[in-house]
Amino acid sequence: MKIKCPKCKEDAILAMDFSNVKCGSCDLDMSYGEYIKFVAHNVATYSDILGDYTGSTEGHTAGSLDEWD
Numbered sequence: 001m002k003i004k005c006p007k008c009k010e011d012a013i014l015a016m017d018f019s020n021v022k023c024g025s026c027d028l029d030m031s032y033g034e035y036i037k038f039v040a041h042n043v044a045t046y047s048d049i050l051g052d053y054t055g056s057t058e059g060h061t062a063g064s065l066d067e068w069d
C-alpha cells in the first residue's frame with residue numbers, strides 16, 4: 001500500500017506483508033521496523049518542538065506513559 005515517504009514526502013510503497021518500505025522517488029529502502037523507528041524519531045522531534053503547546057492544553061493526565069522508553 002502507499003504510505004508517505006518519511007524522507008522526501010512522496011509516495012512510498014509498504015509491502016503487503018509489512019516487511020519492507022520502498023520509495024521510488026528517493027533511495028529509501030528499509031524494513032518496516034526501521035521505518036517505524038525513522039518516523040517515531042521524526043514525531044519525537046515534532047513533539048519536542050510542540051512540547052510547550054501540547055503541555056499547556058493536555059495537562060499531565062498521561063504522565064505515566066512518558067516512562068515507556
Ligand SMILES: [Zn+2]
Pocket residue numbers: 005006007008009010012023024025026027028
Ligand atoms: Zn522518498
